Amino acid sequence: MAEQRSGTGVNPTTMTEIVRFHGHMCPGLAMGIRAAEVALREVGPHSSDEEVVALTETDMCGVDAIQYLTGCTFGKGNLIHLDYGKNAYTFMRRSDGRAVRVSARPGAFDRSPEHDELSSRVRNGGGTEEEQARYKELRANRTEAILRAPEEELYAIEELEDAEVPPTARIHDSVACAGCGELTMETRVRKLEGRALCPSCFEAASSR
Numbered sequence: 001m002a003e004q005r006s007g008t009g010v011n012p013t014t015m016t017e018i019v020r021f022h023g024h025m026c027p028g029l030a031m032g033i034r035a036a037e038v039a040l041r042e043v044g045p046h047s048s049d050e051e052v053v054a055l056t057e058t059d060m061c062g063v064d065a066i067q068y069l070t071g072c073t074f075g076k077g078n079l080i081h082l083d084y085g086k087n088a089y090t091f092m093r094r095s096d097g098r099a100v101r102v103s104a105r106p107g108a109f110d111r112s113p114e115h116d117e118l119s120s121r122v123r124n125g126g127g128t129e130e131e132q133a134r135y136k137e138l139r140a141n142r143t144e145a146i147l148r149a150p151e152e153e154l155y156a157i158e159e160l161e162d163a164e165v166p167p168t169a170r171i172h173d174s175v176a177c178a179g180c181g182e183l184t185m186e187t188r189v190r191k192l193e194g195r196a197l198c199p200s201c202f203e204a205a206s207s208r
């Protein structure tokens with residue numbers, strides 16, 4: 001494995017663009033940036049002739065950095081969400097099957113007790129102005145610490161042998177829902193009493 005970075009190598013211009021894409025800078029985004037950097041180094045960026053697929057086990061802030069930096073996006077079908085609630089990502093390259101799983105080390109993402117305590121108060125709209133300012137400060141410090149930390153303190157990086165690369169996104173036909181009439185991908189249509197329904201009409205009809 002190539003030499004690991006001691007801190008983020010993302011330049012300030014790109015950093016500004018990532019923050020604009022996500023909407024704010026936060027510890028979660030910082031973790032995503034560091035994971036994306038591992039992907040870029042170990043597997044490479046997505047491009048039309050070198051397709052990279054990302055499997056993300058979280059749907060939190062960090063995924064935006066993954067999308068922005070690696071080029072794996074929901075719209076292209078090469079970003080797949082596994083709802084495991086873990087700060088972990090797998091990146092795979094179709095050309096040679098190279099695959100790497102990047103998972104947050106236990107403790108890498110922990111907040112200090114003060115930060116935790118303030119967080120629960122401030123998040124519910126409570127806390128004094130002073131406490132809110134302190135919370136902001138702790139959050140910014142933590143983001144900075146994540147961006148500066150040695151990579152191996154944040155993530156375990158594991159090369160996967162014989163990983164199965166998911167099939168490429170297929171184009172499916174659409175059919176009109178018998179309830180609302182909206183065109184729905186045929187693989188999502190469900191039958192109820194002989195009627196082909198979209199997921200929302202199916203749910204509404206079957207919960208009556």
Ligand SMILES: [Zn+2]
Nearest residue numbers: 026028029061
């Ligand atoms: Zn965020």
Ligand SMILES: [Zn+2]
Nearest residue numbers: 177180198201
């Ligand atoms: Zn419908």
